[in-house]
Amino acid sequence: MTYDLVIIGTGAAGLSAAIYAERYKLNTLLIGEEFGGETATAGAIENWPGNKIIDGYELMAAMKEQALAAGAEIREGRVIRVKKKDACFDVFTEKESVHAKAVILAIGAQRRHLNLPNEKELTGKGVHYCVTCDGPVYAKKTVAMVGGGDSSVKGVNFLAEYAEKIYLITREKEPHAEPVNMERMKAHGEKVEILAETQVKEIVGEKKLESLVLSRSYRGEERLAVDGLFVEIGFDPDKTFADQLGLELDERGYLKADNMMRTNVPGVFPAGDAVNHFEGFKQDITAAALGAVAATSAYDYVRKNGSRCEFHASA
């Protein structure tokens, strides 16, 4: 069987693309490794139009329900390879392979790590990357958040519900976040301290995290004792499928696409955080918008070229 469209990724972009693709009557399969993508771990979302506040997981569950109701097929799995064969695509997971006339890459991006010695060894043992998952484990403890963007400030506000003391370590002069999130952080008073123009130089601990060595001393000490460290320093694009398909990348390594999400490889359309449109402004609403655009272009492509794939598939 050949699908009209295979969408890789079950986050906001992939699910939005599936909803649109089904409205275009494309026979669509959605494959994803982690349901909900980054949105599912985002915690409370207050800027999704139509909802004053909605939990990220709930939002993704609602999108999934909508995609299923529209007729999309969703499978859990990790796609390891995409191969273009004439006018068709072979999409391989660890367990199976499927044929498609067009592919949408809603693959998101990879969380950036500090790349410090000991970081990997202490991951889960004091070093964490999902604040909504592991933040509450640090109830009444002292924690640090590394980062200077909106996610880190939002993360600090989340941690403030649980932790006794939070240090926000940023290499910038001050964090840059949505004003509403900055105001909330300031309202926590002395519970939150900002260590500006500071970087983590070392992660110290044997069986678990014990302290951080800072690039700039804090209260006369280079070493800061903490129970937990949360890292929110952004994302890097995943180039796996770009290499496999010969897709062009932009100057920052993201998948290069025009305004309609067309790439240099006909039939391949990226969406969501895998694309660096909107000057790096990455939101659920922008991811969903790019998913809708990618589905529209995939529909146009399949309508004009789909029969070529059917010919090859049956030959």
Added chain:
Amino acid sequence: MRSESITDTNKFIDSMAKVTIYTTPTCVYCRAAKEFFKENNVAYEEKNVAEDEQAREDMIVKSEQMGVPVIDVDGTIVIGFDRQKLSELLSLGS
């Protein structure tokens, strides 16, 4: 914030294994694991380590780490929601 009960022992009795899941209220992988158990009629006991300090200590001792979920299947500790490993431990055959 999502609110869930601190402990939630469901009523399914098909699984003979004693399953304990250590969670936080906002952890999506914990939620995915619980949905997996429900889909497969696996009875489990949930312990919210954000509020239950003893459960938190137990989890850290058992798993030697602080990430959730931690799932105890008859004494075998699974860190994170590892669908394949859980299927093997619970003989679910998927």
